[in-house]
Amino acid sequence: MRELCANELTVSLKREGKPLVDKISFRLGEGKSLILLGESGCGKTMTCRAVMGLLEKRRFHVSGSVSLDGSELLGLSEKKRAGVYGKRLAFIPQNPMTALDPSVSIGRQMDETLRLHTKLNSTRRRARICSSLLESGLEETERVCRARPNMLSGGMLQRVLIAVALSTGAELVIADEPTTALDVVLRNETVDAFVHLREKGAAVLFVTHDFAAALRLGGEVLVMREGTVVERGDVREVWASPGSEYTKALVRASALSKGTSYADC
């Protein structure tokens, strides 16, 4: 891909009027990362889900445009969805423990994803699965493939999700708070996995409330509050000298709780 472009993306509840996401615009090019940063309820997850087309049509009204290399993503039909989502665009959900079907083995679920998006035969699929699991940092590929989700830890499941993104060769990876459910050590490893994805050429859209994770990833940041962007710029610059009052408060809160400065992240 060359570019993901959002133009005046607006999300509101059908029942009430006030928009949850208010005319957000951004551009994300290949090999770059874009971070949506903010507290809970600021609309970053909504933005992310709107791009993914995961918002229920009955409850939400989505307007504006989100285009991938010029073709519109909002309102795609079921058939066209399969051509984009999962194939060119991979999603890493927030909670790895519940993201997969608990009754089916990991291997089978990864296999069905590949069967949907590629034309590889079963041997090749197997190979692809194993290589992406290895690349994601999981060494016991046999065990993982045979296991059901409840048999693996949160950290391992997180890597499985990243492996899924790797296996389809996605050009754009969207991650919804991937570090929130994990402890600090795993947090750094997870962020590094996204750095690795970006270095391989994928674009990364990273949603988080964790400034430390954002700093570690690097890239452009959009600080969000109540559905709008209050500040944007390179994440390290914004951290060093925040423009708006809100960002200043975020930086303060983050630094206080971590007891660190940028240099340590």
Add this chain to the structure above:
Amino acid sequence: MIKRLFRNPQAILGLALILIVLLAALLSPLLAPHDPNATDLTKKYVPPCPEYPLGADELGRCELSRLIYGARASLGISVPVLLILAVLGLFLGALSACGGRVLDHILTFVCDTFISFPQLVIAIAIIGILGTGVRSVILSIVVAMWAWFARMVRSYATLEMGKDYILAARLSGCGTVKLICLHLIPNILPQFLVYLSTGVASSILMVSGFAFLGLGLPPETAEWGGMLSSARGTIYTHPEMLVYPGICILIAAAGFNLFGEALRDELEGEG
């Protein structure tokens, strides 16, 4: 939530049907054109006419009047039954959940035994002792259904007791009985209402089922199940006699079920 309920078309329909049956039961003397038990053999199987709007049955009794009075029998039995079941269920269920493990095991075992027991046998046995009549029918249904209610209250109670706010209340010194009355019961109440409503429907169906088999009310009573039983012989000649009482049972049971299920949908956030 009550406002939401009143915007639910199913709930409204259910309430409307319940109201119809309730009014028929309460105001039967005013609504029925004739005495339901007045026989007149000269008017046997009269077709519908102004004097007998739905015709007459095999003993010349006005069909419409019997149907209207039938509501009395059904509701007159089902409502007391459910009130008794409510009290019994709440008491025993809460006891089972809060009264210690041994008591819980004993009560659960007794519940399981009763639940596995064929309801029909219970009914026939009880009616066998006490003879036919409203009291025996009420007792039979209560004995048949109490275990379901107790079990339902117990499972909700166990769930609620595990919640944090109960722990908080206990820590601040709240005694068990007070806990049950102030916290448990109000929180169970909505779900309990669902079971009450659908319970009335089940009871109506059971009453008519028993009456159909000849158990329960004296055979001359105007009761829908009994009327169906009497109409059996005329399935070829007067099939409509089989249709009317059944429609009444359906309307009564459907009203309570529609309301109860609508309430359940609202509680579980459906729609």
Add this chain to the structure above:
Amino acid sequence: MKRYILRRALVFFLVLLGVSILSFALIGLFGRDPAEIIARRTNLHATYEQIEAVRRSMGLDKPLPARYFAWMAGLFRGDVGVSIYSYKPIMEDVGRYLPVSLSLVGLSMAWVILISLPISLVCANRPGSITDHAVRFCSVVGLSFPTFWLGFLLLIAFAVKKPIFTILPAPGLKGYILPSFALSVPVFSGFIRVFRASLLKEMRSDYADYARARGFSRRRILIDHALRNALPPVVTMFCQYLGYLIAGGAVVENVFSLNGLGTYLVGCVASADSTAVATCAVIVAAVFVAANLLGDMANRLLCPWTVREDSHD
């Protein structure tokens, strides 16, 4: 797993014990006098001596607990005596009537699966649509149908107006079609409600969400994933109904003139025949509890991750 089976087997036998004691107590203590019933069958004005003679000859003069243990011993031997209602050996009666009830229930459950499965899937695929609302409404109405009335309606429609079936049951499978359908209507109505709700719950889960994010269509997720995970409450319900219907089918048996266990039970209770009632009640309870156990085990096998160590039920 072994401890679980052992524990459940214990409960199984305890419940059967409870049911048998309850039957004997209910009928023996509170039922009418069986000796009197038998005596009055032949002679409406039987004298006290005649009734006592009958009582002695049928062994009904022994105290209730003694009769209970005699019955239990008979159960293990395979011979529990003669029924007061039919004058035939009880086991023979059971052997004749139980298969009828089992066939009826079996066919009913087949209808239930055939009808509720596709309808629930269609509803879960389009929640909130007109079809969905219509089905939901109809299922509640279906629950409210008195089965015996439905039986009559079916008879009127298909045996009187259009004689496809006969009023008295035809031999073989044909005679079971209408009654099993009548029996199945309230059951599949309840089923559709539960199954649909369970399917929708699965479709709202995180894994369904992630599958959508990976490009799978709703229908694919419904059939490949949600269906399997939605089964536990339905399996439980299925097994509960199985047991309930065996005896509860009496009303339908009555309408369609089928001679099943339900009808037999009614006759036995009316004749105050404690041994026959206890035998039938125990059999029905055994089927019920066994079905429940089966359902529980099936759920554990299907969805092992939902098993919790402590749960009592």
